[in-house]
Amino acid sequence: MSDLSIYVLKLFLSRSEYMRDSQLENQNAVSIVDIALKRTFQKPVPAVIMIAIGGGSRSGKTTISKRLAEEIKARGIGKVTHLSQDNYFNPIEQPKELHRVYSYKGITGTYWNFDHPSAMDWTLMKTQLTYIRKGESVRPPIYFFGTGGKRCLESAEMIECPDFLIFEGIHALNPEIRHLFDFTVFVDTSREVRYSRTVKAGEERDQSLKDTISYFPIVEEAYENFVLPTREGSLILHGEQDVLVSVETILENISQTQKQTLALFPQKKVAAR
Numbered sequence: 001m002s003d004l005s006i007y008v009l010k011l012f013l014s015r016s017e018y019m020r021d022s023q024l025e026n027q028n029a030v031s032i033v034d035i036a037l038k039r040t041f042q043k044p045v046p047a048v049i050m051i052a053i054g055g056g057s058r059s060g061k062t063t064i065s066k067r068l069a070e071e072i073k074a075r076g077i078g079k080v081t082h083l084s085q086d087n088y089f090n091p092i093e094q095p096k097e098l099h100r101v102y103s104y105k106g107i108t109g110t111y112w113n114f115d116h117p118s119a120m121d122w123t124l125m126k127t128q129l130t131y132i133r134k135g136e137s138v139r140p141p142i143y144f145f146g147t148g149g150k151r152c153l154e155s156a157e158m159i160e161c162p163d164f165l166i167f168e169g170i171h172a173l174n175p176e177i178r179h180l181f182d183f184t185v186f187v188d189t190s191r192e193v194r195y196s197r198t199v200k201a202g203e204e205r206d207q208s209l210k211d212t213i214s215y216f217p218i219v220e221e222a223y224e225n226f227v228l229p230t231r232e233g234s235l236i237l238h239g240e241q242d243v244l245v246s247v248e249t250i251l252e253n254i255s256q257t258q259k260q261t262l263a264l265f266p267q268k269k270v271a272a273r
Contacts, residue, residue: 047135049078050180051166051254054173054230055187056223057115058197060239064187064246065168071247077254078163085169087140088125089114115170115222122176129180135161164254170223173230185250186231189239191220 051068055061065082072080113119128138139158159165173184195216202212235253237246 048133048162049164049182049254050129050133051164051183051185051250052172052178052181053166053168053185053187054170054227054234055239056189056194056227057170057219058194058201059187059189060243060246061168061170061172061185061187063243064185064237064239064250065166067243068247068250069166071251072164077251080164080166081159081162082166082168083140083159085120085125085167085172086143088121089119089143090121113218113222115219115227117171117174117176117226120171126177126180129165129167129177132159132161132165133180137161170227171230173234174226175230178230183254184234185237186234187237187239187246188231193240 053061053065053068062084069080069082072078124141128140131138137158137160167181173186178184198216198219199209199212201207202209235250237249
């Protein structure tokens with residue numbers, strides 16, 4: 001091995017570390033390169049495998065997320081927790097600019113724009129997701145839609161370091177938090193299907209059709225501006241296909257990700273499929 005090669009490799013190691021390993025100069029170049037790369041690119045061991053599932057309102061992401069959690073648990077793949085972005089809405093009084101006025105056949109009303117990113121408490125969301133990723137316990141808030149948009153910070157169950165966290169919501173892939181996830185999924189569903197599902201959901205909540213028709217364009221505006229751009233770089237699933245097909249696709253990708261994780265971090269123990 002040339003003196004120049006040894007000198008270059010010394011640049012990867014601190015002086016003290018290199019002195020402790022000076023005996024490596026008598027070994028082959030591959031051994032020294034391995035140690036240099038491991039020390040240079042070493043990453044912290046991920047305590048939890050983080051999965052984010054995003055998509056438009058009524059795209060099917062919640063149904064897929066819950067079924068995925070059920071399958072991970074049923075197959076003994078690991079301990080899993082499902083968490084919704086809906087836990088992290090700001091109280092409805094804030095911010096005022098999200099109160100949107102709509103009109104339908106001469107009747108006006110006010111709609112709270114839950115689909116705009118500013119409706120979210122990003123600070124609390126990011127903080128708690130970061131803690132979960134590190135393997136620390138958190139107590140997420142509960143948002144009460146039926147009580148004027150109030151949030152309770154003390155009533156939710158504690159999340160205790162699962163093997164997998166499934167986080168879902170229309171802004172689950174937002175750049176504010178996307179970097180915290182190991183695996184991202186976008187549920188892609190046509191506008192027509194999302195609209196029909198929205199109408200059906202409104203009927204189940206005794207919501208008038210005129211209200212649904214009036215605020216759906218506001219939902220679509222947020223989708224086009226803030227949700228659809230997060231599709232790039234994620235596993236794309238069709239929200240109109242069978243839920244189990246979507247779940248199997250995710251599980252297969254998780255399996256590959258898990259193998260890579262175990263190869264990089266052999267001390268991370270998660271049950272195999």
